[in-house]
Amino acid sequence: MATLEIRDLxxxxxxxxxxxxxLKGVDLTVKQGETHAIMGPNGSGKSTLAYSxxxxxxxxxxxxxxxxDGEDVLEMSVDERARAGLFLAMxxxxxxxxxxxxxxxxxxxxxxxxxxxxxxxxxxxxxxxxERLNIDPSFAERNVNEGFSGGEKKRHEILQLELLKPKxxxxxxxxxxxxxxxxxxxxxxxxxxxxxxxxxxxxxTHYTRILRYIKPDHVHVFxxxxxxxxxGPELADKLENEGYEAYVKGGASA
Amino acid sequence: MAEAQNIPVGSTTAxxxxxxxxSTVATRMSxxxxxxxxxxxxxxxxxxxWRFTPLERLRGxxxxxxxxxxxxxxxxxxxxxxxxxxxxxxxxxxxGRAGTPVDRIAAQxxxxxxxxxxxxxxxxxxxxxxxxxxxxxxxxxxxxHQVIELGAFAEAVxxxxxxxDTVLAGNVDYILGDGAKLTVVSVQDWxxxxxxxxxxxxxxxxxxxxxxxxxxxxxxxxxxxxxxxYAGPGGEAELFGLxxxxxxxxxxxxxxxxxxxxxxxxxxxxxGALQGDEAHAVWIxxxxxxxAAEGTDTYEMNRNLVLxxxxxxxxxxxxxxxxxxxVGAGHxxxxxxxxxxxxxxLMARGIPEHEARRLVVRGFFAELVQQIGIADIEERLIARIxxxxxxxxx
Numbered sequence: 001m002a003t004l005e006i007r008d009l010x011x012x013x014x015x016x017x018x019x020x021x022x023l024k025g026v027d028l029t030v031k032q033g034e035t036h037a038i039m040g041p042n043g044s045g046k047s048t049l050a051y052s053x054x055x056x057x058x059x060x061x062x063x064x065x066x067x068x069d070g071e072d073v074l075e076m077s078v079d080e081r082a083r084a085g086l087f088l089a090m091x092x093x094x095x096x097x098x099x100x101x102x103x104x105x106x107x108x109x110x111x112x113x114x115x116x117x118x119x120x121x122x123x124x125x126x127x128x129x130x131e132r133l134n135i136d137p138s139f140a141e142r143n144v145n146e147g148f149s150g151g152e153k154k155r156h157e158i159l160q161l162e163l164l165k166p167k168x169x170x171x172x173x174x175x176x177x178x179x180x181x182x183x184x185x186x187x188x189x190x191x192x193x194x195x196x197x198x199x200x201x202x203x204x205t206h207y208t209r210i211l212r213y214i215k216p217d218h219v220h221v222f223x224x225x226x227x228x229x230x231x232g233p234e235l236a237d238k239l240e241n242e243g244y245e246a247y248v249k250g251g252a253s254a
Numbered sequence: 255m256a257e258a259q260n261i262p263v264g265s266t267t268a269x270x271x272x273x274x275x276x277s278t279v280a281t282r283m284s285x286x287x288x289x290x291x292x293x294x295x296x297x298x299x300x301x302x303x304w305r306f307t308p309l310e311r312l313r314g315x316x317x318x319x320x321x322x323x324x325x326x327x328x329x330x331x332x333x334x335x336x337x338x339x340x341x342x343x344x345x346x347x348x349x350g351r352a353g354t355p356v357d358r359i360a361a362q363x364x365x366x367x368x369x370x371x372x373x374x375x376x377x378x379x380x381x382x383x384x385x386x387x388x389x390x391x392x393x394x395x396x397x398x399h400q401v402i403e404l405g406a407f408a409e410a411v412x413x414x415x416x417x418x419d420t421v422l423a424g425n426v427d428y429i430l431g432d433g434a435k436l437t438v439v440s441v442q443d444w445x446x447x448x449x450x451x452x453x454x455x456x457x458x459x460x461x462x463x464x465x466x467x468x469x470x471x472x473x474x475x476x477x478x479x480x481x482x483x484y485a486g487p488g489g490e491a492e493l494f495g496l497x498x499x500x501x502x503x504x505x506x507x508x509x510x511x512x513x514x515x516x517x518x519x520x521x522x523x524x525x526g527a528l529q530g531d532e533a534h535a536v537w538i539x540x541x542x543x544x545x546a547a548e549g550t551d552t553y554e555m556n557r558n559l560v561l562x563x564x565x566x567x568x569x570x571x572x573x574x575x576x577x578x579x580x581v582g583a584g585h586x587x588x589x590x591x592x593x594x595x596x597x598x599x600l601m602a603r604g605i606p607e608h609e610a611r612r613l614v615v616r617g618f619f620a621e622l623v624q625q626i627g628i629a630d631i632e633e634r635l636i637a638r639i640x641x642x643x644x645x646x647x648x
Contacts, residue, residue, distance in 0.1 A: 054602050057594065082604035094599040098617020104603075107613065111604035143617070144599075160603065 002032040002069055002085060002167035004053075004200060009064035011045075011052045022048040024225035025064070030168055030200040037203045037211060037236065040222030041244040046204045047091060049222070050172040054088040055081050068168065083112055085167030089157040089174050096144040101156070102126070104144045105163060112164050129162045133189050151182035158189035169193065170202045175210035187213030208240040223247035287354035291318070291365040294358035303357055306536040306568050308504055311475050313395070313421045313449050315359050322366060326396020326420050329371060332386040337410075338374040348372055348401055352427035353455025353481055360453040360479065363397045363423040370399035373412070377405030377431060384411040384628060391420025391448055398424035402438070406431035406459070412438045413631060417472075419445040426454045430462040432486065437465040439631055443638070444472035446503075453479040458518070460486030467626050468524075470497040470505050471638055477506040487517045487549075494523050494625050496635070498642045499565065501530025508538040509554070513547035522554035525622055527615055528565035529642070537587075539571040543580060551581040558589040559618050561611075612643050 011023035022045045030036055040046050052059045053066060055078040066073040068084055076084060096104065105126060110116045117125070130137065133155045145153055154174055161169055171190065175183055191214060193199050203214060211219075211233070219235040220227045221244070228247050229235065284301045285294045296317045297304040304316075314320035331339045342348070349370050355361040373385060387400070402412055408431065416422075430436050442450060450473055458464045462485075470476050482491045491511060499505045511520040526535045539554040558567045571585035592614070600610035619639060626632050 054598075056598055077607070078598060078601035079604050079606050079610075082602055088602055090599070090602075094593075094595045096596050096599065096614060096617065098620045099613050103613070104600075107605055107609070108600075108603035111606065111609075164603070 002200060004030040004073075004086075004168045004202075005065070005067045006053075007065045009049075009052070009066060010062045011048055012060045012062050013048070013058060014060075021062070022059075022225055023052065026226055028220070028227065030202055032167060032200050033197045034218065035194060035201040035203060035214065035216045036218045036220060037205060037216035038220050038222050038227075039205055039208070039236065039239055041248055042206065044222045045225040046206075046222050047172055050088055050170045050202075050204055053081075053086060053170055054078065079111065082166075087161055087164055087166035087169045089154075089161055089169065089171045091173040091176060093145045093148075093153045093157055095146045097146055099144050100141055101144055102140040105160065108160065109163055126163065129159055132162075132192070133159055134185050135159060150177040151179070154178060154182065154186050155189070158186050161193055162189060165193070165196075166199060168200045168202065170204065172204045173206060174203075175205055175207060183210060184213060190214055208236050211236050221247055283356060287356045288361055289350060289355060289364045291358065291361040294361050297358055303508075306534075307477055307506060308475065311449065311504065312359070312451065315362065315421060315423045315449065315451055318362065320395045320421055320423075322368075322397055323394030325392050326394040327398065327418070327422055328390045328392055329398070330388045330390075331371065331373060332388075333373065334381050334383045334385070336376065336379045337381070337385060338372075338376070340372045340374075341369050342372050343369065346370065346372065348403065349399060350425075350427070352401075352429050352457040353425075353453070353483065355425060355453060356479070356481075357453075359423050359451045359477075360425055363425055363452075364399065366397035367399045367424070370401065372401045372403070375404045375408040375410045378407045379405070380409040381411065384413050387412065387414045389414065389416045389422075391416070391418030391422065391444065393419050395421045396424075398422065399426075400424065401427045401429065402436070403427075403429040404431055404434035404436050407433040409435040410437075411628065412436065413628065414438065414440045416440070416442050416444055416450065419448050421449045423451045426452060428454065428456040428464065430457065430459045430464055430489075432460040432462060434459055434462045436463070437467070437627070439467045439469065439626055439628065440478075441631065442468075442470040442473060442476050442478075444476070446472065446474060448473040449475045451475075451477045454481060456480070456482045456491065458482060458484045458489035458491055461488035463490045463492075465492045465625075466494065467622070468493075468495040468507065469635060470495070470507070471642070473503065473505070475504045477504075477508070479508045479510075481509070482511045482520065484513065484515045484518045487515050489515070489518045491518075491520045492625075493520070494622050495525070496619055496622050497524070497526040497535060498639060499526060499528040499533040499535045500642065500645070501564075502532050504534045504536075506536035506538075508536075508540075510540040510542065511552065511554075513541070513543040513550040513552065516547055517549035518547065519550075520552045520554075523622065524555070525557045525559075525619060526567070527559045527561060527618065527642075528567060529561040531564035533565040534568075535566075536568045537570070539585060539587075541573045541583070541585070543573075543575045543577060543583060545576040548577055548579040549581055550583065552583050554585045556587045557618075559592060559615065560589065561592050561615070608643075612640065615639060615643055
């Protein structure tokens with residue numbers, strides 16, 4: 001069973017000629033089949049955690065370990081992490097002019113699966129996945145994320161999640177900027193992947209709204225660069241009623 | 255109406271829109287157009303039209319010291335039935351009708367060539383296969399002149415393929431009769447030491463369509479000067495270009511579209527990728543809309559993708575308008591580094607770095623490659639792009 005283990009993770013970023021520590025000792029274990037919600041106020045370091053796990057060059061790991069099934073993730077390049085089974089659905093997916101969605105998906109699936117998918121079954125697989133996410137077939141010929149609406153970008157991320165079938169999926173504020181209909185479609189996509197029982201999900205969000213559609217097994221409150229409190233789904237209800245105020249104050253005085 | 259943006263990466267992008275009195279296109283040339291080399295002073299490098307060009311690498315084309323050697327280039331023309339292919343002397347009346355040399359090297363070429371090539375597609379002849387002109391450099395110095403003329407309502411595709419090593423200066427005239435359609439693909443796939451300087455003059459007839467695709471890969475110095483004027487209303491010109499500038503190469507494309515008659519269109523789109531130390535690309539895009547040219551519709555665009563440190567781009571779009579009675583006029587220029595965020599996004603989907611770079615660069619050129627419409631040239635071009643990228647990754 002695939003397990004992502006994060007131990008005492010410290011991460012810095014260079015900004016304004018100064019080194020700033022954003023993550024200050026994160027401990028978390030995500031097992032295949034589990035869903036963890038990470039919730040926290042703006043600036044608490046949630047997205048830094050997501051991008052650090054994916055290997056974005058902007059972030060420097062200064063301390064701690066991250067392993068996937070015992071393999072050292074921090075030693076891997078960005079593409080190696082993806083091929084090892086990590087997937088990051090981005091908050092702001094990047095436009096890639098001149099590269100069509102169909103070419104991109106096939107190149108990516110070929111890299112992740114280690115061989116080119118058979119054309120006939122692949123076309124069907126993509127078409128069905130797109131239908132489930134209410135994505136128009138003409139989408140395949142458009143350039144990656146170019147001119148996509150906010151909702152289209154997020155559905156395109158979840159399309160990749162469904163096709164690439166990672167061991168651990170990190171969803172970075174996938175719910176932000178979505179209206180209720182789009183949120184429902186995106187959440188259904190995430191739930192289809194979860195129901196296979198083969199993915200561990202790390203759902204990073206600012207709002208409790210998405211948790212009505214995607215039920216987490218564990219909820220963690222993120223504040224000042226570390227997990228301030230962990231609990232079950234009931235912790236989300238508490239946040240819904242009380243907000244992050246207690247944690248922000250605690251973080252400031254810490 | 256105009257947009258000029260610039261991400262400085264050892265590059266300059268300057269744009270301007272001038273109105274009547276401050277004509278820059280005309281005043282920035284050192285001398286008026288002439289067929290006689292003696293009418294042009296030897297450039298010293300500070301002139302507006304020469305300031306980006308490394309004169310010392312022109313092997314004497316600019317100062318009269320480059321003497322034709324008789325074995326400079328071998329020209330072979332392969333044409334479908336119905337096309338007339340001739341080699342003519344200097345006094346042939348069909349030479350020099352599409353335009354007059356505007357700088358010293360073009361005038362030098364016109365003053366020095368011995369024989370000219372004339373390819374004629376008679377009126378109403380519609381070709382289904384391209385005319386192919388192979389220009390192969392054989393190590394010497396050469397001056398050339400080529401005329402390609404289409405009669406009224408003729409349609410043709412011409413591929414001019416430059417390979418080998420040479421020091422070559424020349425003028426190419428494209429003359430389009432009324433309603434004619436001409437597509438020209440000029441490929442500069444020279445060996446690394448070649449020097450190639452040329453002026454392309456297109457004279458677009460009434461309701462005629464001219465499409466030029468300039469593809470520059472090779473050479474030490476390549477400096478091309480595609481120019482368009484219209485012989486009557488209703489003409490259309492599309493000027494597309496791709497270049498891949500490597501370490502040490504100087505590739506310069508200077509375009510001028512002169513809208514001198516009403517209701518004509520022009521669309522200019524050039525894209526270049528650069529990599530390596532001292533790679534230098536220059537793009538000058540001039541569009542002049544004269545007072546008579548009411549109803550003009552024009553747009554010009556230049557994009558550069560800088561793949562490594564040490565490369566330099568100078569991109570100067572310039573639009574000069576003498577009448578307000580036009581449909582549209584605009585220009586855009588942008589130079590950017592290879593985008594690390596694009597790279598991260600693709601790699602985060604398991605795609606290895608060199609493949610991700612290849613996807614992005616192929617994507618960057620894709621819309622222009624598709625304009626060529628000749629399968630073997632498109633394939634060769636894509637293969638050359640891959641080769642260049644392999645060199646940069648390795």
